[in-house]
Structures are given as structure tokens and as C-alpha cells.
Amino acid sequence: MPSxxxxxxxxxxxxxxxxxxxxxxLEVGRGEIFALLGPNGAGKTTLIxxxxxxxxxxxxxxxxxxxxxxxxFRAARATIGLVPQEIAIDIFSTVWNTVRFSRGLFGxxxxxxxxxxxxxxxSLWEKRDSRIIELSGGMKRRVMIAKALSHEPELLxxxxxxAGVDVNLRRDMWAxxxxxxDKGVTIVLTTHxxxxxxxxxxxxxxxxxxxILLVEDTAALMKKFGKRRLKLTLQHPMTAIPAELADWPxxxxxxxxxxxxxxxxNAESTGIPGLLRRLGELGIDFKDLDSERSSxxxxxxxxxxxT
Amino acid sequence: xxxxxHNGVWAIYRTEMARALRTVWQSIATxxxxxxxxxxxxxxxxxxxxxxxxxxxxxxxxxxxxIMLTLLTxxxxxxxxxxxxxxxxxxxxxxxxxxxxxxxxxxAYVGAAATKSVAIGLIILLxxxxxxKVEILHPFWMIAFLLLTSITFSLFGFxxxxxxxxxxxxxxxxSLVVTPLTFLGGAFYSIDxxxxxxxxxxxxxxxxxxxxGFRWSFHGVGDVSVAASLGFTAGFMxxxxxxxxxxxxxxxxxxx
Numbered sequence: 001m002p003s004x005x006x007x008x009x010x011x012x013x014x015x016x017x018x019x020x021x022x023x024x025x026l027e028v029g030r031g032e033i034f035a036l037l038g039p040n041g042a043g044k045t046t047l048i049x050x051x052x053x054x055x056x057x058x059x060x061x062x063x064x065x066x067x068x069x070x071x072x073f074r075a076a077r078a079t080i081g082l083v084p085q086e087i088a089i090d091i092f093s094t095v096w097n098t099v100r101f102s103r104g105l106f107g108x109x110x111x112x113x114x115x116x117x118x119x120x121x122x123s124l125w126e127k128r129d130s131r132i133i134e135l136s137g138g139m140k141r142r143v144m145i146a147k148a149l150s151h152e153p154e155l156l157x158x159x160x161x162x163a164g165v166d167v168n169l170r171r172d173m174w175a176x177x178x179x180x181x182d183k184g185v186t187i188v189l190t191t192h193x194x195x196x197x198x199x200x201x202x203x204x205x206x207x208x209x210x211x212i213l214l215v216e217d218t219a220a221l222m223k224k225f226g227k228r229r230l231k232l233t234l235q236h237p238m239t240a241i242p243a244e245l246a247d248w249p250x251x252x253x254x255x256x257x258x259x260x261x262x263x264x265x266n267a268e269s270t271g272i273p274g275l276l277r278r279l280g281e282l283g284i285d286f287k288d289l290d291s292e293r294s295s296x297x298x299x300x301x302x303x304x305x306x307t
Numbered sequence: 308x309x310x311x312x313h314n315g316v317w318a319i320y321r322t323e324m325a326r327a328l329r330t331v332w333q334s335i336a337t338x339x340x341x342x343x344x345x346x347x348x349x350x351x352x353x354x355x356x357x358x359x360x361x362x363x364x365x366x367x368x369x370x371x372x373x374i375m376l377t378l379l380t381x382x383x384x385x386x387x388x389x390x391x392x393x394x395x396x397x398x399x400x401x402x403x404x405x406x407x408x409x410x411x412x413x414x415a416y417v418g419a420a421a422t423k424s425v426a427i428g429l430i431i432l433l434x435x436x437x438x439x440k441v442e443i444l445h446p447f448w449m450i451a452f453l454l455l456t457s458i459t460f461s462l463f464g465f466x467x468x469x470x471x472x473x474x475x476x477x478x479x480x481x482s483l484v485v486t487p488l489t490f491l492g493g494a495f496y497s498i499d500x501x502x503x504x505x506x507x508x509x510x511x512x513x514x515x516x517x518x519x520g521f522r523w524s525f526h527g528v529g530d531v532s533v534a535a536s537l538g539f540t541a542g543f544m545x546x547x548x549x550x551x552x553x554x555x556x557x558x559x560x561x562x563x
Binding site for chain 1: 315317318321325326396398400402404562563
């Protein structure tokens with residue numbers, strides 16, 4: 001896959017002495033959905049801001065579609081769309097006017113037909129003459145997306161697209177991302193939810209404290225780190241795990257009230273049916289069972305342990 | 308890629324003008340009423356007891372100064388708010404991430420601010436004709452001074468808007484520096500009427516040069532030479548451009 005975004009040795013040090021980015025190298029291929037995964041303060045937004053031109057990098061170089069973002073900023077920026085984390089729109093403007101403004105700002109001639117299609121796709125058409133101040137938070141976020149897409153960018157950045165967003169909008173957002181990908185738009189999104197990365201992205205880059213820890217295909221990452229846990233809440237507490245259950249790696253928790261079974265989500269057999277059968281044979285009753293996927297936190301802990 | 312992002316410049320200019328048109332009656336009523344009040348007080352009540360200044364009736368004498376007064380304050384407030392407000396609300400991110408050079412951004416914002424100032428200046432001139440007989444000896448130079456001053460002080464306002472971190476700072480330069488300098492800049496009197504050392508000190512007030520040159524274009528007489536007026540205004544404009552160039556190059560208070 002030819003790359004649309006090349007980042008080489010990008011560093012950002014603030015005058016306060018804070019290092020936001022400590023040397024980032026990254027290639028994003030044309031047409032892929034790339035998720036930048038990391039905790040708050042990892043440097044995700046700083047990296048996006050540098051590429052989009054709202055933060056100046058200390059050193060390094062970035063090209064977008066082969067255009068250097070500093071030397072050839074016009075050509076580079078004309079192909080980029082940005083949906084920032086915070087909602088920031090002129091609240092007195094109407095939906096139509098603010099989207100038209102963005103298109104013009106990015107150098108494109110007016111195209112009412114395209115903007116109409118865009119607003120319809122985002123369920124904003126009925127609200128086109130409403131002023132931003134009259135819209136709900138979710139609607140404002142849709143307007144932010146419409147503005148970012150107004151000039152038909154090739155590379156779209158979505159900074160925390162689903163933070164503080166309701167289920168409907170989240171589903172719409174995911175549908176939109178897939179539709180854009182089908183049109184050939186490359187999407188880079190940041191998130192701290194691993195489910196989101198898993199659901200949407202072709203590839204995932206994990207970033208922490210200004211450094212990229214790893215870049216993997218999403219499937220490979222889930223395979224590597226996708227541990228799952230089965231939690232059984234017991235009817236009667238146990239003091240020790242019976243020897244008959246030695247085939248399963250089990251842990252006793254909550255003063256013997258909980259039995260925890262960790263297994264590989266990608267393995268051919270999970271071992272759950274056998275475990276439950278054996279528990280039945282042993283007459284161990286449980287009142288509740290719950291399974292959970294390893295969280296991003298676990299992945300970080302394991303990554304940091306390895307490095 | 309075209310050499311100039313004219314669509315981008317036009318988008319900002321148009322939006323800025325639309326913002327002014329939303330409150331068009333307010334934008335027009337304020338200067339008209341203020342000017343009318345000045346004429347009633349200074350032109351009618353006080354002016355009738357005053358002798359001519361340099362062969363010009365007092366009422367007509369204050370017209371250029373009044374226009375200049377409004378031009379300066381309007382240019383500075385229009386341009387400073389135009390850039391400060393996006394900074395305050397966060398919408399500046401879109402301007403900074405657009406394929407727009409610093410020159411184009413300044414052209415669009417300052418162009419819109421200066422357009423508004425010139426319009427208000429002309430409205431005041433029109434209002435003045437209802438109260439006094441206004442003669443303009445050098446109409447070309449009158450327009451030139453009007454444009455030059457509007458552009459220069461819109462640039463100055465733009466700098467204040469980038470520099471300001473809060474609303475207090477946004478207001479402090481106009482109210483603490485510009486307004487006193489304007490009042491002491493000979494809008495309502497000729498500096499020849501001042502006793503020494505105030506007359507000499509006045510020559511260090513930049514507004515004296517603006518008012519004087521503008522008054523010359525109306526009545527053919529000014530406190531200082533026209534060349535000095537033009538030279539000063541142009542010099543201040545170059546200074547503002549240099550500061551803006553530096554601000555954009557370093558990302559001063561725009562980009563972390």
C-alpha cells in the first residue's frame with residue numbers, strides 16, 4: 001500500500017521542558033483506517049495538531065500525499081480534514097454557512113450540491129438554516145464532521161470521535177467512517193477505547209508518553225493481547241481451588257467468592273464448556289457469570305513490562 | 308495549486324462582513340448619534356462662541372478630527388475582535404489548519420475591518436453635512452488618508468487581538484493609549500493653540516500627524532506638513548506589517 005502520510009523523527013518539546021513527542025516515526029497507507037491508541041496525555045492530539053498545522057514541531061518532518069507540511073503547506077493542507085476533540089464553531093453562524101465557509105477556506109470553489117449531500121449524509125439537512133447555538137451537542141459534533149469533509153479531503157483526522165457521544169451518533173459515526181473508506185478516504189482516528197480501535201481500524205498504533213510502542217494489524221494485535229476473562233461468582237465461598245480443576249489456570253478472588261479464569265480469545269477452544277461441566281460434576285454452584293476482554297490498561301501494562 | 312487561495316480569503320472576508328451586517332443598524336446608529344452629539348455640543352453650543360481657526364469655522368474644523376477619532380477606534384476594535392474571538396472560542400484552529408498563508412489571513416481580516424471603518428467614516432462625513440458646510444479641497448487625498456489610516460490601524464488592532472490573552476488586555480490599549488492620544492491629537496483644536504511645552508510634546512503624539520494630514524485634505528491647512536503626515540502613517544503601517552510578519556513566523560500566541 002503506498003503511504004499517504006509519512007512521519008519521520010517528529011519531536012515536540014515545550015519551553016516549559018515538557019516533552020510531548022519524543023521522536024515519532026509512522027507510515028499510514030492510502031485508503032486505510034488507522035487508529036492511534038493511547039491514554040490521555042500520550043501525545044495523540046499533539047501529533048495530529050502538528051500534521052494539521054496548529055502546533056509547530058520542534059524537529060522532524062511530515063509529508064502528506066508527498067507534500068512536505070512546512071515547505072509545501074498549501075498542497076498538503078488542502079488534502080487534510082480535521083475533526084478536533086473539542087467542539088469549536090462560530091455559534092451565531094448557521095449550519096449551511098459554516099460548512100460553506102470551511103469549503104472556501106480550504107480553497108475549493110462553491111459546490112452546493114456536494115454540501116447538500118454531505119448534510120443529508122450526516123442527518124443535518126433539516127437543520128441547515130439553524131444557528132449552531134440552537135443545536136444539541138451531538139448535532140454540533142456532526143457539524144464539525146461536515147466542516148472537516150466540506151473540501152473533500154483525502155486524509156481525515158478524527159480526534160476522539162466518540163468521546164462523550166451517545167449510542168446513535170457513535171453508530172452513525174462508524175457507518176460514516178466505513179462509507180468514507182469505501183470512497184478511498186484515509187482515516188486516522190485517536191481513541192482510548194480498545195473496542196473502538198478493534199471495531200474500526202485496519203491497523204493500530206499504540207502511543208504512550210510521546211512514543212509509539214508498537215504498530216500492528218488490528219487482528220494481529222488482538223491475537224497477541226486479546227486475553228479474555230471469565231468471572232464466576234460462587235454460591236459458597238471456597239478456601240482453595242480443588243485439584244480436579246488443575247487443567248484450567250484459575251484464580252480465587254474476593255475471599256473465595258469469585259473464581260477467575262483467563263483464556264486466549266483467539267484459541268480454537270476456550271475451555272469454557274469443559275470447565276463448566278467439571279464444576280457441575282464437582283457440585284460447585286455459581287450464581288453469576290461474567291466475561292470480559294482485557295482492557296487497554298492491561299495491554300499497556302504488558303507492553304511496558306516487555307520493554 | 309493556485310498561488311493565492313482566493314476562495315479562502317473571500318470566505319473569511321465575506322463571513323466577517325456578514326457578521327457586521329447582522330448588527331448593521333447598531334453599527335450605523337452608534338457613529339451617527341455620537342457624531343450628532345459632538346456637533347450639537349462642540350459645533351452648536353461651544354462653536355458659536357469660538358472664533359475661526361485658520362480661517363475655518365469651528366464646526367467645520369472639527370469634522371476631520373471627528374472622523375479620525377472614530378476611524379481609529381473602529382479599526383482597532385473591529386480587527387482586534389475579529390482575531391481575538393476565534394482565539395477565545397477555539398475556532399482559530401480551522402484558520403491555522405487551512406491552506407492559507409499569513410499574508411492571506413491578514414488580507415482577509417484586515418481588509419474586512421478596514422472596509423467597515425471606511426464605511427463608518429463616510430457615514431460620519433455624510434452626517435456632518437447635515438450640521439455644517441463641509442468643503443473638501445483635496446478629495447483624492449481625503450480618500451487616500453481614509454484608506455491608509457483604516458488599513459494601518461486595522462493592522463494595529465489585529466496585532467492587539469493576537470497579543471491579548473483576555474478581554475481586559477483587549478480593551479486596555481484602546482482605552483488607555485489610543486483614546487487619550489486621540490483626544491490630545493488635535494481633533495478639537497489646533498496644536499498651535501496650546502502653550503509650550505505642550506505644543507512641542509504634541510509633536511511626539513502620532514495621532515497629531517494623522518489628524519493634521521486629514522484636515523489638510525479638507526481645509527488645505529494642517530498643524531504639520533502633509534509629507535510628515537503621510538510619512539508617519541506609512542511608517543507606522545510598515546512597522547505593523549513587520550510585527551505581524553514576526554508573529555506569524557514564530558507562531559506567537561497563535562501556535563504552541
